Amino acid sequence: MAQLGRISGQLLRENLLRDSNLNFKNTVTDTALLHFDIQNRNIGINTESPSDALEIPSTAKSTNLIANYSNISNISLQYITDNGNNIGNEIVANTGDLFFRSGNVINISSLSTDSINFNNNVVSTYTANEDLEIRPNGNGKFVVGSASNKTELNITGSLHSTGDIIFGADLVLGNDSNDSVNFEADVNSDIVPDQTNQYNLGSAEKSWQDLHSNLLNGTKVTVSNLNLDDVSLARRQGNIFYVSTLGDDSNVGDHQHGAFRTLKHALEVVDASSAGPVIVHVFPGEYQEELPLTVPERVTISGEDIRNTIIKPTFATETNSVFLLNQNCTVENITIKDFYSPGYAFEFAPDAIITERSPYVRNISVITKGSVTSSSDPRGFDSGDAGSGALVNGAVVNDLTENPSMLFHNTTFITPGVNAIEMTNGVRVEWLNSFTYFANIGLYAFTSIVNDSLDGDFATDTAITESYDGGDATTESTTILDGGNAGSAIEIRSIGSACVYGNFGAVAEGSETLMYLIGHNFAYIGSGKDVSNDRTLTLYDQETVEINQGKIYYTSTDADGTFRIGDAFFVDFEDGTTSIDIDNIDFSGVSSIVINDGGNITYIDGSRIDIGNIRFSGNTVFSLDGDIIFKSATLKTIFDTNPGFKIASGTTAQRKLEQSDFRYNTDNDLFEGFSTANTGFAGVYSDDQNTFISANNLQGDIVFVADDIETARISGNNINLDDSSIGQIGNVEFNGVYNGNILVDNNVIRTTESNSDLELLPNGASYTNLEDLSIYSNIIENFKDSNFSIAVTDQGYVKFDTSGGMVIPFGTDSDRPETPEVGDTRWNTEQEYLEVYTGTEWQRAAGTGEEVTEDLMKEIVDIYTLVLG
Secondary structure (H helix, E strand, C coil): CCCCCCCCHHHHHHHHCCCCCEEECCCCCCCCCEEEECCCCEEEECCCCCCCCEECCCCCCCCCCCCCEEEECCEEEEEEEECCEEEEEEEEECCCCCCCCCCCCCCCCEEECCCEEEECCEEEECCCCCCCCCCCCCCCCCCCCCCCCCCCCCCCCCCCCCCCCCCCCCCCCCCCCCCCCCCCCCCCCCCCCCCCCCCCCCCCCCCCCCCCCCCCCCCCCCCCCCEECCEECCCCCCCEEEECCCCCCCCCCCCHHHCECCHHHHHHHCCHHHHCCEEEEECCEEEEECCCEEECCCEEEEECCCCCEEEEECHHHCCCCCEEECCCCEEEEEEEECCECCCEEEEECCCCCCCCCCCEEEEEEEECCCCCCCCCCCCCHHHCCECEEEEEECCCCCCCCCCCEEEEEEEEEECCCCCCEEEECCCEEEEECCEEECCCEEEEEECCCCCCCCCCCCCCHHHHHHCCCCCHHHHHHHHHHHCCCCCCCEEEEEECCEEECECEEEEEECCCEEEEEEEEEEECCCCECCCCCCHHHCCHHHCEEEECCCEEEEEEEECCCEEEECCCEEEECCCCEEEECHHHCCCCCCCEEEEECCCCEEEEECCCEEECCEEEECCEEEECCCCCCCCCCCCCCCCCCCCCCCCCEECHHHCCCCCCEEEEECCCCEEEEECCCEEECCCEECCCCCCEEEEECCCCEEEEEECCEEEEEEECCEEECCCCCCCCCCCCCCCCEEECCEEEECCEEEECCCCCCCCCCCCCCCCEEECCEEEECCEEEECCCCCCCCCCCCCCCCCCCCCCCCCCCEECHHHCCCCCCCCCEEEECCCCEEEEECCCCEEECCCCCCCCCHHHHHHHHHHHHHHHC
8 A cells, every 4th residue: 555654753642642533444445444533532443333342243362361350251260359358359240150170171170159168079058057058950850970980979968859769789888886787768679689598688696676567578587476457476276286288297286386297196186085175187289198098086188179188198108098096086178089899988996986976078079090091981980990989887986885876977989980978787878968979889887898799680789799709808807797897787867968980879688778869869870980971871770779688778869760669659840740659558567648738638537538629438429519510531431330320300499500511301201401591401401391302102292392391393304394284383493404415504505515515495386486586588687776796705706607708787878877886887888888886986998198109008008118128
C-alpha cells in the first residue's frame, strides 16, 4: 500500500491524546485490527465493539498470563481478598454448571466445596455431624475398587443405606469377637454358604435363641427338645414302635424319626408283658423279612395302608409261614406276598395260649403265585405250590387253650391252586367280609387230613387230596392228630364273604365240622384259573361240599344270580322263579309258613291256606274279602267233574243284578245271567222274561213270544207269521236271513255264490220300486223332487264301464239349474262346450278364455322352443 505520511514526535503525542475512539485498520471497510473504545475504556482486537476491557473474539495465546480476574465466556477466574486478607482463588461459572474435563489426569492436592473437603485420600464434611451423601444419577452404582483391584472399604463408623448394597467379593463383618452385626431390615434373598456341610450357623458355645422358618431342609436335625405349637416332637408317644424303609435297626425305634429297619427286629424289641399293649407301626414301603414273624401277646402290627405296606420273605425263608399269632394280637393294613408252600400267611404260634381274645387279622391282602407261571397261567395255578392264606390248627396251641379261635375281617386271600384257609382240631373262625380267589378250596374245615372219605367215590377226592401234595400233608398230619383239641368241633362263621374262581368253594369234611355261611357269594366256582366269567364253566355241586357228615348251613348267591338257602330253597333272579326241594326239607315241628312280599301275604298251616283274600280250608274255597275271580291264561276255565257243577240259585227277588252274574232262578226254573239286564238261558228272554224265543221240544218248533203273546213260529222249513191260531201280528225284523245263494245281513243283500248275479225281478211289466227310485227295463227313475246321488267313500269312485259313451245333461244357458251345486257338469248346446259350475260361476270345463287358434299355438310353440331349447 502507498504510504500517505508519517507522524512522529510531538505531533504523534498530540494525535494520540484524544477524546474519541481510535481504530487501526488497513482500509476504511476493514474491521479494525485494533480498536480503542475511549469512552468505555475498552480495547478490542479484530472487533470494534468490545464489551470488556480487552476483548479478543478469536484465539489469544500467551506464554505466561497472570491476571487477578479472568472472565472466560461464562467462567470467571479471580483472586479474592477481603480487607487485605487473602480469601483464595475462585473459578466461578456465571451461568450453568462448571465442568472439569481432561483427557489425562487432573491432580489436585485438596478440593473443597462449601460443605465437603477432598484432601489427599480423605473426604470429609466441614460442618460437624453433617451427613456425607454419595448419590449416583439414575441407576448408576457407587463402586469401590474393581475386578482387577479389589480395594478394601474400611468403615470405622456406621454404614447406612436406604437402597441396595451389593458386594462382588467377600464380605467380612468385623474382625474381633467383640464386634457385632445387627440386621434391622428384612432379608429378601438366599443366604447360601460357599461349601456344602462345611460351616455352622451358631455353635455349641453360642447358639441362636429362636429360629423362625417356613421350611427347614436338612439331612439331620439334632436337638435336645423339639416343640411344635407347644407339642414336643422329641417326646415319645408311648408303647409305639416304628418300622421304616429309611430306618435302622440300631435306632431307638420308639420315635417316628428313629424307626427300625425291619419288622422282625421290632418284634424282638417289644416287651408286651411289661409295657402293656404295644403297636408296631410300619410305614409305607416293601419289606423283605426273615420269616417267620412271631407276634407277641398284646402287640398290634399296623401298616400305613393295605396297598402300600408290603411284607415279603427273604429268599432263604420263602417257604416258611409269615405270621405266627398269639392271643390279643392284631395284624392289619398290610399286603403279604411272594411266599410259597408249605408256608401260610397266618398260623397260631407254637404253644400259644388263647384264653382271652383271639388273634385279629384285619384289612389284609395275601397275594401268592405258583413257582411256574406262563402267559396262559400267569398266577402259577397249575403248579400247586403257592403259599396258602391261613392254617387255623388247634393242635399246636397250649393245652390250657379250650377254644382256640381266630378272627378275620376285610381280608383277601389270592392263593392260586392251593387252599385259602384251612381249619382243623377244634377251632373256631370268624370270617367277616372276606374273599378268596383262585383257591383249590376256599374254606376247608376238616376233622383230619388223613381220612377215609376220599375213596374215589366222591367226585372231588382227587382235587382235595392234591391240595396236600405240597408237603404239609405228610409233615403235619401227625401233628394235627396229636393236639389237645384233636377231635373237637371245628366251626366257621362267614358273613358277607365270597369265594371266586378256583376249584371248590366251601368243603366240610367230618362229623365235627360245621360251617355257617351267611350272605355268601360263590362266583364261577369250578372254573379254576379261568377269569373269562364264563358261567358254563361253573360247577355248582362244588360250591358247597359236605363229606362224612360235615355240615354247611348257608345262604348264597352264585354266578347265575341264583339265591339259595341251603340245598332246598332256590330263588333264580334271572328268570324270577322260586323252588323248594321238598325231598330235602323236613316240615316237622313247623306250625305255619308265612310268605310276605311287602304287599301280599300267604299263610300256610295245618288247617288252611290263605292266599291274599282267598282261603282254602278242607273242601271249601271262600273269600275273606270281596269276590272270587277265576281267570285263565287260555281264555277258558275247565271244571273237570263228572257228577255235576252246582251254581248259585234263588228266587227272582234274590237277584244281585251285578254284571256277569250267573244263577238258577227257582221261580221260573231258568238259568239266567246279568249284563245290563237279566238274560234267561235255554231260550232268549227279556229282562222280565215275558218276551222270549224258545224251542218247543215236543213239536220241534221255534216259538217267538212278545209280551206273553206268540207272534211267530218256525216249523220245519217255513216261517209262519200269520197263523189264524195265533191271530194277526205286527212287524218282525230279521238280521242275517240266508236262502241258498242270497244272504240278507243288516242292510246288505248279497249273493253267496261267486260271480253270480243278484236280480230283482217284478212280476210281469211292473216296476221295481226302491223307495223313490223306480227300475224298469233299462231305466232308473227318481220320483222324488231331489237329487239322485251316487255316493262313494274313501278311495272308492264311480265307474261307467262302457266304450259306447255316456250322455250327460245338456241344454242352453237358460236351461241351467236354478241352484246348481259345485261340480255340476253339463253340455252347453248354445255355447257348444262342456261346462262346470265352480260354486260362483259356470266355467268351460277345459279352462277359461278364448280358444287358441292353430297359428297362435304354432307361435307359442316356436317361442318356447327358442327359450327352452
